[in-house]
Amino acid sequence: MSGRSTSRVTEALRLLAIAGAVFIAILPLVWVVLASFKTAADVSQMPPRLLFTPTLDNYRSVLDAGFASFFRNSVIITFAAVALSVVLGVPAAYGFSRLRVPALRALLLFVLSVRFVPYIVFAVPLFVIMVRLQLVGSHVGLIFVYILINLPLVVWMMKSFFDDVPTDIDDAAAVDGANRLQSFALVVLPSTAAGVACVTILSFIFTWNEYLLALVLSGRHAQTLPVVLTRFLGGMEDPVRWGLLSASSVVVLAPVVIVTLLVHRYVRAGFGGSTT
Amino acid sequence: MNRSSARSHGSAEREVPVRRSRYDWRATAMFIGPTIVALALVALLPTLWAMFSSLFDWHFHRPQARSFVLFDNYVRLFGDARFLNAMRVTAFYTVVSVVTTLVLGIGLALLTRAPFPGKNAVRALLTIPMIMTPVVSTLVWKTFFFEADLGLVNWVLGLAGIVGPAWTASSPSAIITILVVNIWFMTPFVYLVMDAALEGLPHEVIDAAKIDGAAYWQRVWFVILPMLRATIVFTVIFRITIDARMFEIIHVMTGGGPARDTEVLSLWIYNAALRNFHLGYGNAGGVVLMTLVAATCLVIMLVGLRDLYRRTGSS
Numbered sequence: 179m180s181g182r183s184t185s186r187v188t189e190a191l192r193l194l195a196i197a198g199a200v201f202i203a204i205l206p207l208v209w210v211v212l213a214s215f216k217t218a219a220d221v222s223q224m225p226p227r228l229l230f231t232p233t234l235d236n237y238r239s240v241l242d243a244g245f246a247s248f249f250r251n252s253v254i255i256t257f258a259a260v261a262l263s264v265v266l267g268v269p270a271a272y273g274f275s276r277l278r279v280p281a282l283r284a285l286l287l288f289v290l291s292v293r294f295v296p297y298i299v300f301a302v303p304l305f306v307i308m309v310r311l312q313l314v315g316s317h318v319g320l321i322f323v324y325i326l327i328n329l330p331l332v333v334w335m336m337k338s339f340f341d342d343v344p345t346d347i348d349d350a351a352a353v354d355g356a357n358r359l360q361s362f363a364l365v366v367l368p369s370t371a372a373g374v375a376c377v378t379i380l381s382f383i384f385t386w387n388e389y390l391l392a393l394v395l396s397g398r399h400a401q402t403l404p405v406v407l408t409r410f411l412g413g414m415e416d417p418v419r420w421g422l423l424s425a426s427s428v429v430v431l432a433p434v435v436i437v438t439l440l441v442h443r444y445v446r447a448g449f450g451g452s453t454t
Numbered sequence: 455m456n457r458s459s460a461r462s463h464g465s466a467e468r469e470v471p472v473r474r475s476r477y478d479w480r481a482t483a484m485f486i487g488p489t490i491v492a493l494a495l496v497a498l499l500p501t502l503w504a505m506f507s508s509l510f511d512w513h514f515h516r517p518q519a520r521s522f523v524l525f526d527n528y529v530r531l532f533g534d535a536r537f538l539n540a541m542r543v544t545a546f547y548t549v550v551s552v553v554t555t556l557v558l559g560i561g562l563a564l565l566t567r568a569p570f571p572g573k574n575a576v577r578a579l580l581t582i583p584m585i586m587t588p589v590v591s592t593l594v595w596k597t598f599f600f601e602a603d604l605g606l607v608n609w610v611l612g613l614a615g616i617v618g619p620a621w622t623a624s625s626p627s628a629i630i631t632i633l634v635v636n637i638w639f640m641t642p643f644v645y646l647v648m649d650a651a652l653e654g655l656p657h658e659v660i661d662a663a664k665i666d667g668a669a670y671w672q673r674v675w676f677v678i679l680p681m682l683r684a685t686i687v688f689t690v691i692f693r694i695t696i697d698a699r700m701f702e703i704i705h706v707m708t709g710g711g712p713a714r715d716t717e718v719l720s721l722w723i724y725n726a727a728l729r730n731f732h733l734g735y736g737n738a739g740g741v742v743l744m745t746l747v748a749a750t751c752l753v754i755m756l757v758g759l760r761d762l763y764r765r766t767g768s769s
Contacts, residue, residue, distance in 0.1 A: 196565055200579050203642065206594040207582055209606075213598065224609045266489045273485030277478045285490060292497045294747060296699035298720045299740040302727040303500035303507070306514070325496050329489060358481050387587040389702040390720075394728060404589040408706055417604060423597060427590045438585045442578040445585065449643060450650030 207435065214424035221424070222417035236425035245426060248406040252386065255317055255402060259324035260381045266325070267332030268374060272362050274333065275340035276348060286337075293330045300326055301394045308395060315397020323391055328381040335380075335448065339373030340366065372444070379441060380448040383434050403430040501744075508738035514731035527738035537739060539714055540722035544743075547629065547718060548697040551636045552690060558637070559644025559689075560682075563652055564674065577649070584642040592706040595635050596622060625715045628708045632716055635703050640696065644689055651685040652678070687758035691751045698747045719743045 213221050215232035273279060274286055304323055305314070313319030343366055351361035367374070389404045396405055407426055438445050508527055512520040531537050566576060583591065599606045600621035608618030619627040655678065663677045679686075701720040704710060710717035710725070717725075719739065727736025 192565055192568075193570060196562075196570070196576060199562055199565075200576055202638065203580050203583050206591055206599070206638075207586060209598055210590070210594045222604050224604050224606075226606070266492055269485045270489035273482060277481050277485060278476060279482045279486060280477045280479070285486065288498075289489070289493060292493055294695045294751065295497070295501060296695075296720055296740070296743055296747065298699065298701060298723045299504055299737075299744050300497060300500045302723065302733065302737055302740060303503040304496070305728060306733065307500065307503070322492075323496055325492050329493060333489060358478075359484075362485075383585050387585075387589075389587075389589050389705075390724075393705075394724075404587055404702070407589055407593065420597060423593065427593060430587050430590050434585050434587065435582065438581060439578060442581060445581055446577060446646055447650075449581070449584070449646040 207431070210424045210427050210431070213420060214428045216421060216424075218418050218421055221420045236421040237429075239422050240425045240429060243422075243426075245406070245429060248401055248403055249429065251317070251396075251400055252402045255320050255324070255400065256382060256385045258317070258321045259385050260328065260378060262321060263325055263328035263332050263381055264374065264378055267329050267377070268336050268367070269362065271333045271336030272340050272366060274337045276345070276362075276366075277358075286333075289330050289333050292326060297326070297390050301391055304391070305394050314395055315399040317400050320392060320395055320400055320402070323395060324385050324388065326391070327384050327388060331380060331384070332377045335377050336370070336373055339370045339376075343369050372447075375441070376444045376448045379437060379444050382437065383445070386434055504737040504740050507734050508741050510734040512732070512734035514727075514733050520734070523734070527735050528742070530735065531738055531742060536714060536717070537722060540717050540719045540739075541746075543629070543714075543716060544698065544718045544720075547633065547636070547700075547716075548694060551633055551640065551697055552693045554633075554637050555640045555644045555693060556686070556690065558641045560648050560679075560686075562641070562645045563648035564678075566649065567652060580642050580645060582642070583639050586639075588639060588702045589706055591639065592635055592703045595631065595638075596707050600631050622708050623712055625712055628712055628716050632704055632707055635707065636697065636700065639703070640693065643696075644693070647685065647689050648682065651682055655681055683762060684759060687755060690758070691754055694750060694754070695747060698743065 209226075212226075212228075214236050215234070216227070216230055217233050217235070220227050220230045270289075274282065279285065300323075308314045308319050311319075347365055347369070348361050351365040356365065387404065388402075389408075392402045392405045393408075396402060401409075407430060509522060509524055510520045511523045511526070562580070566573065570576075597605075602608060602618070602620040602623070605618075605621070607621065611618040621627045621631050659681070660673060660677055663673045668676070699720055700718065701724065704716055704718055704721055705724075708716045710721045720743070723736050723739045723743065725736075726732050726739060730736075
């Protein structure tokens with residue numbers, strides 16, 4: 179309204195602010211990726227060196243330090259935990275959306291309430307229980323425990339996806355002689371494929387990144403990457419080890435960052451709707 | 455987002471052919487049963503055990519010597535300076551970071567509202583802080599940015615002639631580092647929620663206000679924010695639950711130091727129950743934390759949504 183030049187100035191300021199936000203958002207990632215290719219001499223230079231001869235030495239050291247086996251732990255635990263939560267949670271969400279469930283509200287509230295309890299409250303009893311069951315340090319133990327993080331998310335988000343599918347198609351399937359299971363698996367589920375992708379990706383990110391439960395329950399043999407990273411790099415204050423720290427950080431980050439950038443539409447939709 | 459669908463489901467307008475029983479018992483057991491059983495095992499059982507054990511003087515390595523003390527652990531908690539400190543730190547940390555992320559997140563969502571070149575790329579890049587492994591981002595902030603001698607922050611301050619502190623090792627800079635990382639980590643979450651919510655607002659209303667001559671800030675304050683109220687309330691509740699359980703940023707950045715200035719309740723419970731192995735005492739702290747979170751969220755929900763539902767109910 180108030181003249182072309184002012185609106186052009188506002189627009190420029192707006193774009194500048196957005197650029198600033200993006201810069202701060204990605205700076206740690208960019209920094210650590212660059213540092214992972216620097217030599218020990220380059221990595222501690224201030225002001226930071228933007229032009230340097232890249233080296234792969236840090237990644238070699240990460241491999242030599244036996245990171246591969248921890249990477250394997252993380253992959254096994256994450257994939258199994260996500261699969262378990264999706265396999266349990268998606269049918270449950272369908273049930274909550276479609277069936278005449280006794281005590282429906284109470285059960286839904288119970289599922290949701292799990293998300294509101296601080297993890298440390300679960301972690302202490304689970305530690306004691308799992309010591310008794312000799313599950314500390316096993317993959318199986320952590321896989322089950324990660325239900326805590328993922329299942330409520332899967333159920334609530336998938337329920338809203340199922341709610342958006344018109345019940346007419348269930349009725350049509352019923353008329354054609356499909357039973358509940360068939361109409362779920364063959365008719366309704368395929369039309370919520372995007373929703374399944376969405377909850378799977380979110381569960382993957384949360385499980386891969388989880389630290390507290392893994393710290394308490396993974397013992398010596400099931401350590402996942404976030405736990406290893408903090409233990410194994412005790413002396414990272416020493417700039418000589420910054421390259422190693424960066425390279426192992428990049429290894430931990432790569433899967434989640436790549437997935438997010440590839441399918442960020444789903445990630446955005448997921449987080450946008452995740453307040454339930 | 456699916457709050458409304460949950461409500462409409464509760465009122466059950468859908469016509470379902472009535473068979474023998476009111477409920478689909480078999481199908482319920484098949485579809486929902488496994489989830490409920492699984493959650494009962496990994497969530498309900500541990501929570502009940504935590505409450506139960508909080509009534510005992512119970513040391514992990516001396517299970518035979520445990521004794522029933524009723525509420526003694528709770529009485530002790532409220533005379534324990536270290537616990538009270540942890541409550542203060544948690545409250546301060548949660549309030550500051552919830553408010554800041556809310557303001558920044560809504561601001562960013564408003565800023566990126568109108569189209570501009572590269573909008574999709576910007577939205578993708580803005581999600582990066584919250585998908586990055588928190589342990590890793592904290593290590594990066596700690597080692598490269600907040601490091602006293604070679605860190606980026608003190609280098610930038612040095613350009614302005616300021617000698618920066620040993621960030622993570624002194625007070626009050628240590629709590630600032632934690633707040634900065636948490637705000638950096640969580641603002642994208644608020645941004646994504648608000649961005650989605652803004653997209654869903656009825657444009658006619660906002661356009662009408664514009665035609666009526668309302669300036670941009672007036673439209674934001676009197677039209678857009680009131681329409682976002684339910685979303686804001688749920689986001690605040692969600693953010694509180696995330697901050698109240700925050701552990702990794704603090705554990706990695708300061709370990710609770712210096713001098714317990716950054717020891718939040720999660721860390722206090724971890725130390726009491728899993729470092730010092732006082733299970734009963736630590737779990738009593740856990741029950742207090744859980745109760746505080748639930749009570750705070752309930753109050754915020756009741757206050758925040760009160761006349762909203764009355765109004766929609768009457769119209």
